[in-house]
Amino acid sequence: MKKIFYQLALAALSLGSFAQNFKVPKTTEVWEPLPKIVTPATTPGGAPSDATILFDGSNMNGWQHTKDKSASKWLLKDGAMIAKKGTGELMTKQEFGSFQLHVEFNMPLDSKKVGYPDGGNSGVFLHGKYEIQIFDSYNNEVPIYANGMAGSVYKQVIPIANAMLKPGEWNSYDIFFTAPKFRYNGSVETPAYVTVLMNGVMVLNHFEIQGTIQYIGIPSYEYYSGKGPIALQEHGSEVAFRNIWIRDL
Template identity: 50%
Template sequence: MSKYALLLIPTLFGMSAIAQEKTDPAKEAAKTEIWEPVPKIVTPGNLPQDAPSDAIVLFNGRNLDEWHSVKDPSKPAAWTIDDGFFTVKKGTGNIETNKKFTDYQLHMEWKIPANITGTDQARGNSGVFLASTGPGDDGYEIQIMDAYKNKTYVNGQTGSVYKQSIPLANANKKPGEWQYYDIIWNAPRFNEDGSVSKPASVTVFLNGVLLQNNFVLKGETRWIGAPEYKKHGAASIKLQDHGDPSPPISFRNIWVREL
């Protein structure tokens, strides 16, 4: 090895040592840190089912002031108020929220009566429509019914995106017990010409069990025929008066967080 090469070796080692000394891990880590925008502060409820600080309470246990009749939007919801809950009043029709929403997190609790009768779909049938788009039953329905030891078509049982998506599990409690939905709804978006720029998607938990995992909807839910989209904007949340001969179901503790 030449004397020049021998002289060069310590120089290279010295340069390497200097480069290592200049590499500051904290500075390197800081390159991937994001400090703004700072997420808003939301105070959670004392219990998971309690409304957080930024929630809109849709039923306060005393009145249905946040709801109106779908048959006649100028009239208040006519369902029966009891001690901290309300019950479907048969024949009065569906009810929907006065306020319209786009994307949101929804919590709601419901109970099939202990003295429920009937079989299949005629057993405590109701539903929550995540965007009410008209006076009929058009919209996007998450089914509610008694699916505890009650056989029915699986894309129409509790927790289904009605006629579109079978729930991942049957987590129903027996009639007479309160049950709860936690739902994340991402509304569809439309182009000016009415075509879909982004389809709707939904995640559904029943009693803490995941039933729908970011399911992408094919359109509005329909009893007969294939689902399809029609252009709409912000929409109300609707609850269904199905008109079954069996005793009607009840609801309580309904709140929503706009996303």
């Protein structure tokens, strides 16, 4: 009995000492590792020092067509690349895992005249699989289902805000993407997540992506490496893109 009492007393003293230690600031201070230094851009939308430039307006050398990996047939004009009708989808030659992506895009002035579905219609595909929709959703004037509006993960979620600018004005997406992870047997260990800012306004907040985009049917995951390209959709509309950069996370 005395031995048990002695052990309990020692435990109480230890806990008391432990609690006392946490009253000292140094106990909770972690000094290493230090974060790497990243120099921010000096202009809005500019690339920080550790970013990979995917398109700076000078050439399209980092891009290729998704079907045959041929050189881009999109129009390069005034520092932008424009999705000419019938030229097909582009993707980066590089592949990425989790990342921060900045993309600027501009709706054609005649998007409302052309109308749905080809008026001001495009998309940014993460890993070539998960589409952040681009659509002329300015003022909700063009009728389209809510989970197909600009800022949605296409047919998976309605954006929490519509911050789209009118055709002819440059919009921006800042996309924060966490790549999915798969188990050895191909099942999903952790799904992909995405947060999206449109023109500085959060429109998706850590949304759990349900799987590869499906126009018809239910999305699902299929095993892959967890890396993939960035792809831009050509959907019969001359949407323009500029100032595209990415940071590995």
